[in-house]
Amino acid sequence: MAQDVRLLAAEDRLAAWELSRLAFGGSRQSPPQLLELAPGRYDWGAFDDAGRLVARAVDREQCHWFGGRLVPASGVASVAVAPEIRGTGLARRILTALLAAARDRGAVISTLFPTTQAPYRRVGYEAAGALAWTVLPTSALAAIRQPSDVVLRPAEPADVPAVPGPAAACWSGRSRRSTRPRKPYWPATTGSPWPWGGGGAIEGYASWDRGPGYDASGRLSVFDLMGLTGPATTALLAMLGTWTSVAPALELRLPEPDPAILLAPFVGATVQSSQPWMLWPEHVAGSVDLLLTDDMCPWNAGPHRLVLDGGYGRLEVGGGGDVRPALLDHF
Numbered sequence: 001m002a003q004d005v006r007l008l009a010a011e012d013r014l015a016a017w018e019l020s021r022l023a024f025g026g027s028r029q030s031p032p033q034l035l036e037l038a039p040g041r042y043d044w045g046a047f048d049d050a051g052r053l054v055a056r057a058v059d060r061e062q063c064h065w066f067g068g069r070l071v072p073a074s075g076v077a078s079v080a081v082a083p084e085i086r087g088t089g090l091a092r093r094i095l096t097a098l099l100a101a102a103r104d105r106g107a108v109i110s111t112l113f114p115t116t117q118a119p120y121r122r123v124g125y126e127a128a129g130a131l132a133w134t135v136l137p138t139s140a141l142a143a144i145r146q147p148s149d150v151v152l153r154p155a156e157p158a159d160v161p162a163v164p165g166p167a168a169a170c171w172s173g174r175s176r177r178s179t180r181p182r183k184p185y186w187p188a189t190t191g192s193p194w195p196w197g198g199g200g201a202i203e204g205y206a207s208w209d210r211g212p213g214y215d216a217s218g219r220l221s222v223f224d225l226m227g228l229t230g231p232a233t234t235a236l237l238a239m240l241g242t243w244t245s246v247a248p249a250l251e252l253r254l255p256e257p258d259p260a261i262l263l264a265p266f267v268g269a270t271v272q273s274s275q276p277w278m279l280w281p282e283h284v285a286g287s288v289d290l291l292l293t294d295d296m297c298p299w300n301a302g303p304h305r306l307v308l309d310g311g312y313g314r315l316e317v318g319g320g321g322d323v324r325p326a327l328l329d330h331f
């Protein structure tokens with residue numbers, strides 16, 4: 001029976017790595033970099049009476065981008081329990097300790113990519129979206145016009161502090177997904193990352209890897225595509241469309257769903273892989289008063305209240321009409 005749940009110390013890291021290798025596979029050689037404690041990363045472990053590490057989980061300090069705000073979060077990873085002791089409540093115990101500590105350092109939500117959803121659902125996470133690789137002919141984007149008031153330029157390392165919003169939005173969140181650490185993120189891809197500047201402000205960002213070949217095998221792999229406004233995203237999509245002559249295939253890593261598909265004809269697009277992500281707490285309760293406008297069907301217009309309760313959302317007529325979603329202003 002596990003006695004002790006605590007943060008791992010440097011001397012526990014080899015045992016932690018061994019437990020992960022046992023659960024997830026991998027080389028038998030210990031990569032030294034995995035044995036170092038990194039800032040913003042909290043390794044939790046559970047030990048049995050003999051002091052043996054029998055469970056582990058990692059809390060990564062992150063911020064997720066929701067509706068234009070960075071929300072402090074705990075990104076959970078590397079959850080593993082020794083095979084002979086699974087099903088005895090250890091994952092629940094270690095996650096309980098991890099979430100309490102994450103809460104103490106300011107995290108209000110937690111996210112993870114599950115290999116299996118059931119154990120996480122039992123402790124309060126729920127599936128909230130997916131990160132998908134979508135493949136499409138680059139020519140599908142070739143007809144998109146560059147917005148006239150948009151300036152595209154290559155990113156410089158000096159731009160990093162100026163792109164906290166888009167960069168923070170870039171993993172599985174955007175305003176409707178998660179995640180990236182708050183610390184400046186610079187993509188380690190072999191292609192050029194490009195921010196989008198309009199009026200001096202960077203409002204969008206893309207990074208990609210240009211694979212080999214400029215015949216039919218040419219491919220552009222876009223890891224990040226994000227825009228805070230419709231024109232910013234359109235500018236980046238139009239730029240991607242210009243690759244059609246040398247990279248006929250385009251693969252985009254996008255959350256599901258992503259508003260980019262409202263801005264471009266994704267003709268011939270197929271989802272190559274999709275990785276669901278989960279959010280804790282499972283049920284968020286609250287309400288927001290919206291003012292809807294609809295010139296085409298004015299009977300839909302007026303104040304409405306969006307209510308989230310018990311895992312369900314409903315839109316009711318009424319409320320103060322306080323909020324008009326900023327996102328809608330951009331499309």
Ligand SMILES: CC(C)(COP(=O)(O)OP(=O)(O)OC[C@H]1O[C@@H](n2cnc3c(N)ncnc32)[C@H](O)[C@@H]1OP(=O)(O)O)[C@@H](O)C(=O)NCCC(=O)NCCS
Binds near residue numbers: 087088089091115119
């Ligand atoms: C997934 C894993 C971490 C679960 O650890 P565990 O210690 O066995 O889980 P617990 O005993 O704490 O179970 C927590 C809850 O999840 C439920 N649960 C656990 N495994 C489950 C499964 N495979 N299917 C359905 N429910 C499961 C338990 O019933 C329990 O709910 P309850 O308390 O209401 O009964 C463990 O099986 C493991 O290490 N698997 C291999 C590595 C892995 O897949 N890690 C996840 C990476 S995302």
